[in-house]
Amino acid sequence: MEKKPILTKEQIQEITKTYPTPFHIYDEAAIRANARALNAAFSWNKGYREFFAVKANPNPFILKILQEEGCGSDCSSMAELVLSNAVGSTGEMIMFSSNDTPLEEFAYCHQLGGIINLDDVTQVDKMAKACGGFPETVSCRFNPGGHFTMSNGIMDHPGDAKYGMTKEQLFRAYRILRDGGVKRFGIHAFLASNALMEEYYPRLAAILFKLVVEIKQELGITLSFVNLSGGIGIPYYPDEEPNDIAAIGAGVHKAYDDILVPEGITDLAIYTELGRFMLGPYGQLVTRAVNEKHIYKEYIGVDACAVDLIRPAMYGAYHHITVAGKENAACDHVYDVTGSLCENNDKFAIDRKMPKIDMGDYLVIHDAGAHGYAMGYNYNGRLKSAELLLKEDGSVQMIRRAETLADYFATFDCFPVFDELTEDGGMK
Numbered sequence: 001m002e003k004k005p006i007l008t009k010e011q012i013q014e015i016t017k018t019y020p021t022p023f024h025i026y027d028e029a030a031i032r033a034n035a036r037a038l039n040a041a042f043s044w045n046k047g048y049r050e051f052f053a054v055k056a057n058p059n060p061f062i063l064k065i066l067q068e069e070g071c072g073s074d075c076s077s078m079a080e081l082v083l084s085n086a087v088g089s090t091g092e093m094i095m096f097s098s099n100d101t102p103l104e105e106f107a108y109c110h111q112l113g114g115i116i117n118l119d120d121v122t123q124v125d126k127m128a129k130a131c132g133g134f135p136e137t138v139s140c141r142f143n144p145g146g147h148f149t150m151s152n153g154i155m156d157h158p159g160d161a162k163y164g165m166t167k168e169q170l171f172r173a174y175r176i177l178r179d180g181g182v183k184r185f186g187i188h189a190f191l192a193s194n195a196l197m198e199e200y201y202p203r204l205a206a207i208l209f210k211l212v213v214e215i216k217q218e219l220g221i222t223l224s225f226v227n228l229s230g231g232i233g234i235p236y237y238p239d240e241e242p243n244d245i246a247a248i249g250a251g252v253h254k255a256y257d258d259i260l261v262p263e264g265i266t267d268l269a270i271y272t273e274l275g276r277f278m279l280g281p282y283g284q285l286v287t288r289a290v291n292e293k294h295i296y297k298e299y300i301g302v303d304a305c306a307v308d309l310i311r312p313a314m315y316g317a318y319h320h321i322t323v324a325g326k327e328n329a330a331c332d333h334v335y336d337v338t339g340s341l342c343e344n345n346d347k348f349a350i351d352r353k354m355p356k357i358d359m360g361d362y363l364v365i366h367d368a369g370a371h372g373y374a375m376g377y378n379y380n381g382r383l384k385s386a387e388l389l390l391k392e393d394g395s396v397q398m399i400r401r402a403e404t405l406a407d408y409f410a411t412f413d414c415f416p417v418f419d420e421l422t423e424d425g426g427m428k
């Protein structure tokens with residue numbers, strides 16, 4: 001799929017008069033269009049809801065946009081619950097799919113009326129204690145173990161994943177919950193990440209639908225929802241094609257008709273917890289070429305670094321890069337594009353064929369909208385960049401300011417001197 005920058009070079013030049021690089025930019029119109037396509041793909045299912053995986057982009061302005069498109073939030077920490085509450089997504093607009101969960105987070109989720117998705121059978125009693133009794137609705141996370149295979153081979157290794165319960169534990173959990181008075185039940189599983197094949201969701205759905213039938217037969221519990229979690233992938237490489245979400249929705253519909261309908265189950269709601277699919281392609285990191293060096297290889301140093309987008313450093317992930325204003329120029333140079341961290345893996349691209357890059361050029365790093373800013377850190381004392389939103393009317397709004405040195409030193413208020421820091425981090 002062609003990789004198009006959200007902003008033209010002229011727009012970037014204009015924006016940098018107010019907001020210097022590096023910054024993340026998100027495309028509101030594209031986020032909304034994608035959320036609508038997802039909702040349309042599952043509109044055959046009356047109870048369908050997407051719970052946006054907040055961890056992928058924990059910005060309240062983004063959460064608000066998705067909420068306006070009908071999405072709830074999938075949370076897994078106190079901060080994510082607080083964010084969800086802050087934008088007014090409470091009650092059953094919250095799915096709490098956490099693991100290794102502190103008790104106070106169960107309690108807070110319950111206080112907000114959110115749905116708790118239990119990761120382990122040992123959490124059943126802890127949750128009940130934390131919530132002062134069994135909530136009315138509870139979901140359980142399943143881990144089938146072994147390998148998860150697709151038509152083109154092994155997709156992932158659930159047997160090595162820390163999440164979810166074995167089948168025996170899952171049934172045990174439902175029994176305890178049923179006997180404890182829980183009224184509505186759900187089931188959840190997350191078996192593959194960044195799946196770029198339309199087969200993934202329908203296959204996962206079939207596994208869970210069969211369990212729904214078994215649970216009904218064995219425990220007399222008719223589940224209310226199946227949560228297919230996240231995992232729908234995006235094309236990071238320009239030669240990859242995006243998933244056809246309508247085909248995915250139709251595939252899940254077929255599994256529903258094949259497995260559930262003959263068993264008389266017709267009002268089961270489908271839930272999803274997509275992160276990458278909702279935001280990934282609609283956010284980009286804009287940075288400027290500020291240094292070049294020519295040693296054993298050709299390096300372009302930019303003003304962003306792994307602090308702004310860690311996926312290349314952490315996973316060797318590919319993120320496409322275009323040079324603003326040189327979108328159609330020949331890629332007749334080979335560069336490593338680097339950040340400033342004292343870590344040799346701080347490279348946005350290695351041996352990448354690109355147009356000739358001149359100092360001051362703006363580089364647009366694609367597909368940074370999910371697990372981009374969110375995974376940032378502060379290594380080397382580098383500060384995290386601002387986040388901007390290109391609104392539907394064409395204007396640009398800052399939705400998170402860049403960090404200052406004062407932010408970085410804020411937790412040293414116990415050390416004399418740092419308690420006297422000025423706004424920009426200088427000493428008084």
Ligand SMILES: *Cc1c(COP(=O)(O)O)cnc(C)c1O
Binds near residue numbers: 098
């Ligand atoms: C990370 C995560 C998601 C979102 O995953 P994506 O790959 O971004 O779609 C959803 N649910 C849970 C429980 C997760 O941990």
